[in-house]
Amino acid sequence: MSTSLLRIQCLCGSSASTISLPSSSLPLQTYLCHCNISRHISGCLCSSYARYPPLSQTPRPDLSALTAYRSSDILTRYFCTTCGTHMYLEYDDDGHFEIATGLLAGLAVDPDRPPMSIVKHVGHMWIEDTEDGGASDWISDLNGKSAERWMRGANSNDTGMLFARCYCGGVEFAISRPDSESCVHDGTADFPDLLVPYNSEKSAKNPDGKPWWLSNDGRRYTAGTCACDSCRRAAGFEIVEWAFVPAGNIMVPELRDASEPPIWRKYEVGREFGTGLLQSFSSSDRVFRRFCGGCGANIFWESYNRPYIIDVAVGILRAPEGARAETWLEWVTDRVSFCEEGANPGLVYDLTRGLEGWGKRLSLVSMIP
Ligand SMILES: [Zn+2]
Ligand SMILES: [Zn+2]
Ligand SMILES: [Zn+2]
Structure with missing residues (x-):
């Protein structure tokens, strides 16, 4: 099984690690989140996180240089204590982690394969919180297709x-x-x-x-x-x-x-x-x-x-x-x-x-x- 190495590092370098994951799992699919918490906690109009590999296959992220912050009762956010870079989310329900997608730029290039994006954004979520659409109106297409637009969480109540x-x-x-x-x-x-x-x-x-x-x-x-x-x-x-x-x-x-x-x-x-x-x-x-x-x-x-x-x-x-x-x-x-x-x-x-x-x-x- 071919694997890809991802380097995850904050601005100052206090928090740095490399994880490996199956190349077949790339690109990591995710949504741009426009919710009030995301905007107010990042200073950005939208932000996104991608799923961290299962802890059964990959060591738990090293959180020692990071500050934990409970932004809601479902998850904990981690940012670098020294430089402020947002790095991980940890969910209460099943304990899984997610990685801030802006850090996923260090893919080891496989010479036998065309370059590939690590992260693939497919849509917007929590547009409702922005009142005016926020940055979602600037990114109406993603990967050549109309971006999915979810007023609340992506796939919320999707019964098919x-x-x-x-x-x-x-x-x-x-x-x-x-x-x-x-x-x-x-x-x-x-x-x-x-x-x-x-x-x-x-x-x-x-x-x-x-x-x-x-x-x-x-x-x-x-x-x-x-x-x-x-x-x-x-x-x-x-x-x-x-x-x-x-x-x-x-x-x-x-x-x-x-x-x-x-x-x-x-x-x-x-x-x-x-x-x-x-x-x-x-x-x-x-x-x-x-x-x-x-x-x-x-x-x-x-x-x-x-x-x-x-x-x-x-x-x-x-x-x-x-x-x-x-x-x-x-x-x-x-x-x-x-x-x-x-x-x-x-x-x-x-x-x-x-x-x-x-x-x-x-x-x-x-x-x-
Ligand atoms: Zn740092
Ligand atoms: Zn008519
Ligand atoms: Zn009626």
């Missing part, structure tokens, strides 16, 4: 399902992560106006069955904004956000009395579910808009012409990472669907420009080699 619930709770369902069946095409899924504008004179037909509803290597559902007359009137508001989700990835509770426990099954267009509050209105031929009869929330746009893909109203999603549900959805930023119909052209124009700028900032970051 994304729950959706209207305000009154009358309509509830859950969305599963894209799987091998999510890209199966039944021949009906033409490109939506979001991707091929109605007025562009390009064909929106999709005979090859391109799974446009999946993005980010099939890991997320495509989502976008719509300013069409029909959406506007259905919602009562100028801009409506939709996520495109295969019916087979939507789990709904079978129709039941409110007192009975739910039995979950895959959704199919037109099926009733829940406790009877879900309402339908046909806004055009074979097209149905479904909404909650209790509180009025938009739920689905669906069509028998395209039964495989359901438009899900984004405002009712309850993603722990935030309203844009960015570990689930990839937002289309170069067009507002049916922007030509916008009833409030000023607002739609500002949204179009704002989305473009937001999208450009994302892609600029991903172009940096």
Whole structure:
């Protein structure tokens, strides 16, 4: 087994050690933490730690030159008593250590392998604490992919399902992560106006069955904004956000009395579910808009012409990472669907420009080699 040696040293050198770990465990994956404690204790807008090898394989870190500080009741932090460098976290629950990632720069280079980063940041966590997004808005992409954004701890409450619930709770369902069946095409899924504008004179037909509803290597559902007359009137508001989700990835509770426990099954267009509050209105031929009869929330746009893909109203999603549900959805930023119909052209124009700028900032970051 090939191993890599990591040199861990503070600024003044009072604390210095070398640990070895399996090269296969590199890069060490972690998140940039923006929480209040991290910022106030480091003086940095975000900071990160990587997992120290199991103590069964590696000697415990030498803490003799370090000051211990209990910043919360779950862990102890260690910084150099002489120079102040933050070095380790020690967790109470299972006793594992983590290393401040800024110290992990001393990888012994293996001449037979391309140089490799020791640490791989995949996202942000505890953005909620910053109020304004903090440094997370400066690092929107990581390693060429949209950074995961968690309002609280990374993967907090990640049950593998994304729950959706209207305000009154009358309509509830859950969305599963894209799987091998999510890209199966039944021949009906033409490109939506979001991707091929109605007025562009390009064909929106999709005979090859391109799974446009999946993005980010099939890991997320495509989502976008719509300013069409029909959406506007259905919602009562100028801009409506939709996520495109295969019916087979939507789990709904079978129709039941409110007192009975739910039995979950895959959704199919037109099926009733829940406790009877879900309402339908046909806004055009074979097209149905479904909404909650209790509180009025938009739920689905669906069509028998395209039964495989359901438009899900984004405002009712309850993603722990935030309203844009960015570990689930990839937002289309170069067009507002049916922007030509916008009833409030000023607002739609500002949204179009704002989305473009937001999208450009994302892609600029991903172009940096
Ligand atoms: Zn020191
Ligand atoms: Zn629309
Ligand atoms: Zn409701």
